[in-house]
Amino acid sequence: MNRWSWLCPWLAIALAAAVFMLFGLTWWSALLAAFLLVCPALLLWGLFIIRQKSDEPAVHTRGMTMNWAAPFYDVYCRAVGLGQGFRGQTLQVAAIRAGEAILDVGCGTGVLTRRAGEAAGPAASAVGIDPGQDMIRVAKENAQRLGSRAAFKVAAIEQLPFENARFDVVLASLMLHHLPPDLKRQGLREVYRVLKPGGRFIVADFYRPANPLWWLVAWPFLFMPTTADNFHGTLPDYFREAGFDPVQGNGRRAGILAFWTAIKPEEKTS
Incomplete structure (x- = not known):
């Protein structure tokens, strides 16, 4: 587990301790501390129950992974407002058309991948990749249970196992902030490579x-x-640096999330 993955639980524990030091033990301070300690409690629970050996191949990445959250990831997303409404807004921005080939990088348990494949219809292909072995295991199990044609494999954005110009659309939903700056740049170059011109x-x-x-x-x-450049507002610069043009903002959500569409330019004809 990447060391930066522990920032949230340690921050939560520190804040809970500060609450008790400043205000003592009261009913409301205990309630606030319990709320703050949900994050580390979920992390420890997730690490405990994913001890089973996964059949998925492992990949190395210096980015953060959410593999420990695989057992409760979908419930967690709904609880923090990143459920069907958020997925729907993402797909609205994507404007997926029938028959398009779709790649979802950092797909987690595959909810967005499955919905994107449904939006593109039976003639389309939808593939989700994630470096978390248990995330992909859960994604495959859910796809089989729901009768989805979406495919999933363990892989990292900085080394995509696909040929050049394969996909019409690449989706990246809440995963770029898991990467340090150099991996962001490398991953964006890989996305650019696997997109078709005009993708x-x-x-x-x-x-x-x-x-x-x-x-x-x-x-x-x-x-x-991993997150500093997001909050400093430099992501659009990274997209342009990778070769995407134009890069267009497509609205906000909850005041802290943003959506972008970055286009791989059409090949110039002589």
Whole structure:
């Protein structure tokens, strides 16, 4: 497990301790501390119950992984407002057309991958990749249970196991903030490589908070290498640096998430 994955639980434990030191043990301080300790409790529970050996091949990445959250990832996403509404907004930005080939990088348990494949119809192909072995195991199990044609494999964005110009659309939903700056750049170059000319890269991720209240929550992430460039607002610059043009913002969600469409230019004809 990447060391930066522990930032959230350690921050939660520190805040809970600070609450008790400042206000003592009262019913409301105990309630607040219990709320703060949900994150580390879920992490420990996830690490405990994924001890079973996965049949999926392992890949190495220096990015953060959410493999420990695989057993409860879908419930967690719904609980924090990243459920069907968020997925639907992402697909609305993607404007997927019938028959398109779709890649979902950092797919987690595959919810967005499956919905994207459904939007593209039976003639389409939808593939999800994630470096988390248990995430992919759960994604495959869910796809089989739901009768989805989406395919899943263990892989990391910085080394995509696909040929050049294979996909019409690549989706990246809340995964770029798991990568340090050099892996972001490498991963974006890989996305550019596997997209067809004129293909679309659809990104939903953290961005500069739209109001001061969010900054009170987000400021610690300015010191975390994987998330700092998100909150400094440099993601669009990374897209352009990788060769995407144009790069267009497509709205916000909850004041802290942003959506982009980045286009791989058509090949020039002489």
